[in-house]
Amino acid sequence: MNEEKQIIAGSPMAWLLAARPKTLAGAAVPVMIGLSMAFADGGVAAFRLAPAILCVLFAFIMQIDANFINDYFDFIRGNDDETRLGPRRACAQGWISAKSMLRAIAITTVLACCVGMPLVMYGGVGMIAIGAICVVFCFLYTTSLSYKGLGDILVLVFFGIVPVCAIYYIQLGTITTEVFLASLACGFVIDTLLLINNYRDIDNDSRAGKRTLVVRIGAVGGRLAYLASGAVAVLIGLSYVLYGHVWASCLPVLYMLLHYFAYRRMVRIGKGKALNAVLGLTARNMFVYGVLVSVGFLLDA
Structure with a gap:
């Protein structure tokens, strides 16, 4: 916290913190x-490097962009006040002005x-349609949908189904049942990050009228949803063995x-700020999952 207070407004470090580099694991997985x-299904000959780089x-x-949007709109709504339990946000801390964030x-x-x-x-x-939908819902998530308890569904769609299926389609021009199952599993794993975040903020979100899934089902339900989300992903992954991908199923x-x-x-x-440690573990676990699944498919190639 002391280091955060020493951040110079508008400095590269301020923008780096606003970008939240640790969250990039959610995009990478x-x-x-x-x-x-x-690569496993098409081999070296079919793999195209240029679109792969563009997708990354x-x-x-x-x-x-989503992090900047979240920082800005939560600030103008007054959600990032002194009661916040999570990492401090750039606009609320005065590291970056609201005008500069809007420009960013x-x-x-x-x-x-x-x-x-x-x-x-x-x-x-x-x-074009997929890109446009991603941009629109990037704004709708923070400004509206997350307050209606739809955040978890959006994670399944935009951190699971859409990116995994779209990337596979761009490479091979088709989508298989296994790819769809893998996209669902990916979405459930990444949703664990949202669940622990909302579990930590259950009291603040309730006061702010933010009806997240955890607010709706309560603390106990939130903990069980967190455990179940990861478990469902692994159970879905066991089906990969039916398509000849043993390592991807087991790892x-x-x-x-x-x-x-x-x-x-x-x-x-x-409860409390100590849950930020679990947030860090969840981000690590999420990335480990992505590596294990990816390595599994490559070993099965």
């Missing part, structure tokens, strides 16, 4: 899974569109051990 599956850049820029949102949104546009050459005009079981240990720590802590 579906990209890794989609590309590894495409688009995912990272959109994640940063415009820049990152345009940049994401520019990076994503060439994907039309590889995936067809449908990529993610190791993730479940890490996820369970994080859950136990979540239960022991109960």
